[in-house]
Amino acid sequence: MFAMSVPWWEFVLRGLVVYLFLLVFLRLTGKRQTGQYAPFDLVLLLILSNAVQNSMNAGDNSLIGGLISAATLIACHVTLAQLTFRVPRLARLVDGRPQVLVRAGQLDQALMRQELLTPDDVAAALRAGGCLHLHEVERATMETNGTITVVLRSSGRSADAGL
Numbered sequence: 518m519f520a521m522s523v524p525w526w527e528f529v530l531r532g533l534v535v536y537l538f539l540l541v542f543l544r545l546t547g548k549r550q551t552g553q554y555a556p557f558d559l560v561l562l563l564i565l566s567n568a569v570q571n572s573m574n575a576g577d578n579s580l581i582g583g584l585i586s587a588a589t590l591i592a593c594h595v596t597l598a599q600l601t602f603r604v605p606r607l608a609r610l611v612d613g614r615p616q617v618l619v620r621a622g623q624l625d626q627a628l629m630r631q632e633l634l635t636p637d638d639v640a641a642a643l644r645a646g647g648c649l650h651l652h653e654v655e656r657a658t659m660e661t662n663g664t665i666t667v668v669l670r671s672s673g674r675s676a677d678a679g680l
Contacts, residue, residue, distance in 0.1 A: 518580050519581050521581055522576065523577055523582070528574070528577075529585065531574070531586070532573055532589030532590055533593060534572075535569045535573050536589070536590055536593040538569075574586055612661040615659065615660050615661055616628055616658065616659050618634075618658060618659045619643075619651060619656060620655075622651045622655075642665035643657065643667060646666075646669070647669060653670055654668070655669060
């Protein structure tokens with residue numbers, strides 16, 4: 518239970534490499550993947566976690582090894598959160614930038630393709646934002662976390678619609 522088959526520092530190194538790999542991989546898949554998860558998105562994340570488990574623990578099933586791996590992942594996450602808070606350029610690199618999906622009733626088709634948004638995805642976000650038609654939208658912005666914020670033309674109020 519406490520005997521490790523690999524040195525402690527190898528757990529740290531493996532955890533760091535896996536964390537960075539998944540961070541880059543998930544960032545490259547687009548904002549849609551980090552917004553509201555569809556069932557196939559959730560399945561992908563579960564399979565990914567299982568796939569990288571052995572690369573993190575090197576076949577070691579000890580309690581100490583698992584705790585070191587978990588502590589490494591938490592430390593990576595906290596460190597990245599602190600760095601992105603303090604370094605705006607890094608935050609833009611990691612999180613991306615908000616992008617305008619609809620401006621004055623006009624839908625940006627190129628952004629839809631880039632973010633793998635279907636017309637149904639956009640329609641659902643707009644309905645959640647309080648409108649039924651594109652011409653009612655002054656601006657709809659795809660935020661860095663994958664949600665779509667809708668500002669209506671007539672009233673100017675905004676609503677947050679998860680996507």
